[in-house]
Amino acid sequence: MPVPGLACDNPLQKLMRVGLSTSVIQRGHTGIARYVVSLVRAVIDAGRDIELVLFALEEDLDLFSFAKNHAVIVPVSERYRSAARDIAWHQAVLPRLAHEHRLDLLHVPSYRRMLWQKPCPLIATIHDLAPFHVKGKYDWKRMFYARFVVRHLAQRQSSIIAISQSTAHDIQRFFAVPPERITVIHNGIDHERFKPADHDAARAIVAERYGLAAPFFLYVARLEHPGKNHLRLIEAFNQFKARSRSNWRLAFAGSDWHGAEVIHGAIAQSPCAADIKCLGFVADAELPSLYSAAGGFVYPSLFEGFGLPPIEAMACGCPVICSTRGSLGEVVGDAALTFDPENVADVTRALERIATDASLRDRLRSAGLKRAHQFTWNACANSTIEAYQRAAPGDLCRPMNRSAVQKPRICVPTP
Numbered sequence: 001m002p003v004p005g006l007a008c009d010n011p012l013q014k015l016m017r018v019g020l021s022t023s024v025i026q027r028g029h030t031g032i033a034r035y036v037v038s039l040v041r042a043v044i045d046a047g048r049d050i051e052l053v054l055f056a057l058e059e060d061l062d063l064f065s066f067a068k069n070h071a072v073i074v075p076v077s078e079r080y081r082s083a084a085r086d087i088a089w090h091q092a093v094l095p096r097l098a099h100e101h102r103l104d105l106l107h108v109p110s111y112r113r114m115l116w117q118k119p120c121p122l123i124a125t126i127h128d129l130a131p132f133h134v135k136g137k138y139d140w141k142r143m144f145y146a147r148f149v150v151r152h153l154a155q156r157q158s159s160i161i162a163i164s165q166s167t168a169h170d171i172q173r174f175f176a177v178p179p180e181r182i183t184v185i186h187n188g189i190d191h192e193r194f195k196p197a198d199h200d201a202a203r204a205i206v207a208e209r210y211g212l213a214a215p216f217f218l219y220v221a222r223l224e225h226p227g228k229n230h231l232r233l234i235e236a237f238n239q240f241k242a243r244s245r246s247n248w249r250l251a252f253a254g255s256d257w258h259g260a261e262v263i264h265g266a267i268a269q270s271p272c273a274a275d276i277k278c279l280g281f282v283a284d285a286e287l288p289s290l291y292s293a294a295g296g297f298v299y300p301s302l303f304e305g306f307g308l309p310p311i312e313a314m315a316c317g318c319p320v321i322c323s324t325r326g327s328l329g330e331v332v333g334d335a336a337l338t339f340d341p342e343n344v345a346d347v348t349r350a351l352e353r354i355a356t357d358a359s360l361r362d363r364l365r366s367a368g369l370k371r372a373h374q375f376t377w378n379a380c381a382n383s384t385i386e387a388y389q390r391a392a393p394g395d396l397c398r399p400m401n402r403s404a405v406q407k408p409r410i411c412v413p414t415p
Contacts, residue, residue, distance in 0.1 A: 128305025225259025
């Protein structure tokens with residue numbers, strides 16, 4: 001059957017050729033990486049008439065090994081990895097590649113990499129507009145680019161995917177993009193990976209792997225200051241420990257990022273430094289054990305465009321306490337205990353309630369599991385494909401060659 005929404009008199013099946021830039025995934029260490037890799041996998045699994053052309057930096061190719069039999073993979077030289085060179089590559093090289101690969105549509109999942117030229121219809125995913133909400137989120141050059149240059153790029157896109165209603169509202173407010181060109185598509189989670197596990201077994205694994213034998217609060221986020229709000233959480237944890245004298249610990253899972261040295265300094269000066277542990281980057285495969293072992297998941301971020309970790313924690317049966325800033329209130333609903341992330345006393349009270357109230361933990365586990373099942377990558381992929389179809393040319397008409405799709409193909413590196 002023809003792709004729904006595409007008008008064509010040719011009775012043969014049609015294949016939409018969609019390019020996807022993946023250069024912002026930071027070797028798989030970011031939330032955007034989770035989005036890109038999961039979306040690619042789900043689009044392939046959906047079995048719809050889409051042929052993906054993935055543009056991937058050479059050291060990121062292994063992250064897409066699962067797609068090599070189902071997509072065209074175009075390696076991009078590592079010399080374009082830095083932010084400035086990557087932006088230049090998107091503006092100067094990618095438009096030419098779009099022509100060379102005869103793309104019907106080009107999807108760029110990062111607002112800083114959106115194209116000015118229009119070699120074909122363009123779709124961008126905007127995850128958040130944090131620079132408009134969090135002072136000092138990035139250095140002044142990134143802040144200037146995000147606040148002023150990106151506005152004009154956004155207005156040139158055929159369509160924009162926002163990962164939350166909160167982000168959609170910001171796109172209209174700050175970029176003056178009309179609402180009819182914005183589609184809200186929530187992220188999903190991998191329910192095969194993130195699911196309830198035996199708490200005691202998970203604690204044994206985590207105790208052996210990370211030395212976390214006592215009950216602990218978990219925070220999964222890159223160590224970024226000030227946006228992720230680690231300092232107030234550390235202060236709240238100090239107060240919690242002083243008042244409760246409990247053996248609970250605090251674990252940070254995430255790579256060092258902008259301002260990480262400030263966070264490490266606060267930990268070193270904490271009277272509870274021995275009970276605060278930085279685990280560094282934790283691979284996706286190891287996260288479920290951490291979520292399942294934690295006594296509570298705490299997420300005090302000052303702003304999020306979505307917030308995958310709280311939903312992943314819920315899916316694993318971990319009680320969640322979090323901020324409601326940005327999209328977080330929209331995402332967690334009434335399945336989390338919420339607090340004001342700028343009020344240390346409020347955060348402290350939330351930590352105390354989770355540590356001392358078993359019935360609250362049980363209620364949050366039950367509500368969290370129910371909430372988490374509302375978010376799937378299959379739903380995200382199907383909605384994204386529908387967005388592709390709406391943005392693609394109405395006269396798209398290309399006979400589909402399924403045998404070509406099934407053969408491994410990796411193109412020569414770009415110059």
